[in-house]
Amino acid sequence: MRQVCANTGKLLADAPKKCAQGYVVFKSVESVEKSLKLNNTTYQSHTLRVDNASPTIEPGHSVFVGNLPYGADEETLREHFEDKLSEGDFNEADGEAISGVRIIRDNETQKCKGFGYVILRDATLVPLALQLHETKYMKRELRVMVCESYSDTTKSSTRKRKAEGASSSSGSGKVMKRRARSDKKAAIGGKPAGMSKRAASEQKVNKRVKKLQNRAVKGMGKKKK
Structure with missing residues (x-):
């Protein structure tokens, strides 16, 4: 759909204009390794982010950035972090502090989904980024957190599901025990299981009335001495 709109010149007015992405297919693997060196280079006043076709996030030297506005773009977000990282980066000779900025976007509208990642040069810059x-940023308070790996996230979610299952099973066991105790008390008190208190009291009164009626009938049938 977006390709048709681009060919016909009919694009959304609020579509992002400062960023774009594409793919370059090479004949050899060696060319891929050489092209990766173009990461963080400038092309027409834009900082290129060159990565493999299936990019990965290294949790050891990355931070998660949340609460991003829909109009967020990689260039301004990079500048927002570079101003802070340049103050405490004592290893500038090793390269730029930020290796890349990745904003997660909607496939159709290309608008920011509200979160992204800032990939840093090494792990020593993570504490600075967390500050x-x-x-x-664009009138939004950023939520900057440590980037967890996929395995850690999966393990934590699995542990959470197990804990919820254990609590629900223990909770259901307690409910069953309470019901059993209430049924036992009801059986001892003459109240059938599943019957309300009002119905049980009415049934009890009806039994007493019938009993009195039977006694009255028997008494009327006796001969006087």
Whole structure:
């Protein structure tokens, strides 16, 4: 759909204009390795992010950025982090502090989904990046957190599901025990299981009335001495 709109010149007015992505197919694997060196280079005043076709996020030297506005773009987000990282980066000779900025976008509208990742040069820059937590970016307070690996996230979610299952099973067991105790008490008190208190009391009164009626009938049938 977006390709048809682009060919006909009918694009959304609020579609992002500062960013785009594409793919380059090479004949050899060696060319791929050489092209990766173009990462963080400037092309027409834009900082290129060159990565493999299936990019990966290294949790050891990356931070998660949440609460991003829909109009967020990689260039301004990079500048927001570079201003802070340049103050405490004592290893500038090793390269730029930020290796890449990845904003997760909707496949149809290309708008930001509200979160992204900032890939840093090494793990020593992570504490500096975390200091940008709750700082203002496009009138939004950013949520900057440590980027967990997929395996850690999966393990934590699995543990959470197991804990919820255990609590629900224990909770259901307690409910069954309470019901059993209530049924036992009801059986001892003459109240059938599943019957309300009002119905049980009415049934009890009816039994007493019938009993009195039977006694009255028997008494009327006796001969006087």
